[in-house]
Amino acid sequence: MSRKHTFDVLIIGSGAAGLTLGLSLPDHLSAAIVSKDSLNAGSTRWAQGGVAAVLDQEDSVEAHVNDTLIAGAGLCHEPSVRHTVEHSTAAIQWLIDLGVPFDQGENGESFHLTREGGHSVRRIIHAADATGVAISNTLQKAAKAKKNLHLLSNYIAVDLITGEKLGQKKQGCFGAYFLNKATGEVEVITASSVVLATGGASKAYLYTSNPDGASGDGIAMAWRAGCRVANMEFNQFHPTCLYHPQAKSFLITEAVRGEGGHLLLPNGKRFMHKFDNRGELAPRDIVARAIDHEMKRLGADCLYLDISHKDKDFIIAHFPTIYERCLELGIDITKNPIPVVPAAHYTCGGVVTDINGRTDIPGLYAIGETAHTGLHGANRLASNSLLECLVFAREAAAEIATHASSGAKLPEIPDWDDTQVTDSDEAVVIAHNWDELRRFMWDYVGIVRTTKRLVRAKHRVKLLREEIQEFYGNYRISNDLLELRNLVDVADVIIRSALLRKESRGLHYSLDYPEALPRAFDTVLTPKYLKELGEL
Template sequence: MFRFDVIIIGSGLAGFTLALHLADHQRVALITKKNLLDGASSWAQGGIAAVLGNGDSIDEHIHDTIISGAGLCDENVTRYVAEHGKEAVNWLISQEVPFTKDETNPTGYHLTREGGHSQRRIIHAADATGRAIQETLSEKILAHSNITVFEQHIAIDLITGKKLGLDDNRCYGVYVLDTSTGTVKTFSAQNTILATGGAGKVYLYTTNPDVAAGDGVAMGWRAGCRVANMEFVQFHPTCLYHPHAKSFLITEAVRGEGGLLKLPDGNRFMPDHDERAELAPRDVVARAIDFEMKKRGLDCVYLDISHKPADFLISHFPNIYARCLELGIDITREPIPVVPAAHYSCGGIMTDLQARTDITNLYAVGEVAQTGLHGANRLASNSLLECIVFAKAAAQDILNQDKVSEQFLPEWDESRVTDADEEIVIAHNWGELRRFMWDYVGIVRTNKRLQRAQHRIKLLTEEIDEYYQNFRVSNDLIELRNLVLTADLIVRCAMARHESRGLHFSRDYPAMLPHAENTVLQPQI
């Protein structure tokens, strides 16, 4: 058994921030199922929204967030995050993150604007902010003697008092598969943090990396945590459309800097859908693109910023420029073909202002959590901010705890299972799940589509559970088990919401109800 003070599951910005805030005082295990930089945080292009001066205000940031969240944002949480925004950015600056400078700006940094924001408040590192942050912090993670990194390790299930037959509601640790050896290890700690990211891989088309399989939400639900607002899946409006481009995002900042969405004939269409045109929130833009594509039978639409000076585009969007050029698209001369793709989960495990879940000593931080910040639609560049603010809050709460006695944890029992005979079952179920989720639980939903999805999820769940009970676990089996459960939670939340709000649009319930309510699911364990 591996004993630590803290177990952090996930190596994105939430996990890194927590580890660095705790490591001077506690022994930290950082568990990541692939390599250290493979999470969604590294893929974030746009930046971090924070009030850094320049005529901006906390109240304006709060207002923009609440408007984007379609009435479902928790105002206390939103204010808490907005008020800690500058502190979060200053912490990253103190860690020597290389944000893009601008000597003409009083802050000393270039601030860009994205859809839904009334001000330029997005601090960034060119168009690869996430990568710059994660590479900077990873050096400090690897150099710290109190942090032990476990790469190629995927968490299977949390170990709770209820599972051990104890009369408490505590989390004691986690069972983890070492995918390099195929052995299951037992990790014990006073505190466990889920920082596993989102669930984009539940959909056929996504901007997320392959690791985004809904692991944390599924583990938390099985352990007894409430889950909320899973129906609010954000589809990023502009994912590069090209047969050789996999999950390549075209950042919101391209529209923020003047990019225009156009039909194949060169005509704009966003002014017909919203007065904010290209700067409308993501849900509005994604639905508008989806509408135009379905109406006209298009494979994609086009994002055109070629009217801007070439040197401006190359300096502000170097990675997008380079990647597009590799595929034969010169963004300084021609528009970029784009389609919407599943991007971000606004729902998740319910947490409080210290990132605590319903289970004692279990925290959830980042995309895996439902904090109340994003409501029915996340405002652009609030996600990285949320990771830092709540990671620090969780760290402070953990450091204020009294030490408790360790609990003996039983080893993983695989005495009644065998090696899988036909792993094609996993691949087939994976493909089927992702396709019907895209077809039936996508940008526009109906009761009939949701019912079809629910029926197929029931059949898949039975098949996957039988497989799980009879064969040794593997990375793909663990992810598939988590994905089908996450898909079920998304559909259950969507069927419970009898209105259209934010990211959830139903043809059967096109109006928005006068009073906003969270969709809360309570596990029966």
């Protein structure tokens, strides 16, 4: 018999989006914030650069909106962009009031702002080069002190519980099944409002800046439950991840280029001016493609990012985390360039939501990297991601507070049935399929694409989905199996979306369709229609 927990609000994910929503709920609503690993395991802690916001007299809402629209390559939803930017100052003030230790400016009265690619002015507020850690620690401390919040670690979501799955006329989302990783048992958590704040799906790729948990869980669960997803072909590849055999997923923040860092070929020559007149400060999609192009042209394993021409004290003060990590690996960035490669970094598409985070299913919300809000368009502007987490989490919390009531009556939820499954002695199948998926996604659905490669990937992912579904139906579930199942579902919608876009725009670059179409359209996938066509 499954153990059951009931709350007013269930928040799946403990990064900036999930914690912000929980902290923004009124005290009379009980809420569970569930992390599939420790509370520290999400992508928020890995964010180095900072948060983009209008914080200086030299800046304006219009300038920030315009920079976002330009980076988004014509696909941003301007109302969403404007809403986000107009609420940016208040969101940062909320973090300051909570105690996030952002770097002070030289006069000690204002905060130090840095500049990143695609931004026309300095507007990135940060805590040295470890902004994510500072924000995460502060949010966690506040969440632990809030009595109506219950923090659950090492629970991985299996699937959402909806009215349709229960065979009921009343539609809605009423909770989820979770694998308790400590006991191996599947438990039920019910709630009248369910929030997906599980991050993105960059672990679908062989090289990524993301932690291991970025397996697209929320996007996959919402897709299986019947929600539309949009613009999943736009996967942002961060141009500069540290290239070293012992440097697993270590990002070199965009702020290094913002503070004057030069990208170099192996012979020490700069090259970005050949691709864009903004040079190293061009948006990420342009820089990533340029690096990818030069690596392939030269047959190079990596290129280099050099900040050593700056003063040593300046480098150590602004980039202490990068300096220390590189020094551990024998690279002194005050004297030598940093070896870098592009890596999958951010999922610009996601579950379709409105301005309040509502999805197609009543009672189900999606926020942060899991959601498609229309903010990012075809390419996310640097440091808009944490801003999106803050703004939309606060909007969703206000929406939930307006409609939720404490102790709302929920339908009867059946226990998880695992009586027909056995323990698997074929864990090698999961490991092999995981490796195969990530390799063909990197080779066929990466920075530069062709229709032929995408068709190959679609064929491969179809076979993998069938194999994994059979495994899922016959054997007891595990963390690795659940993540692989989610990644395969997300990879499938990425490939389908990429095949539907007959142009090159932003992060989606096709050698078969190198030009952008005159008008920009979202790629929206609807699971119901694909099922009717026999595609799912």
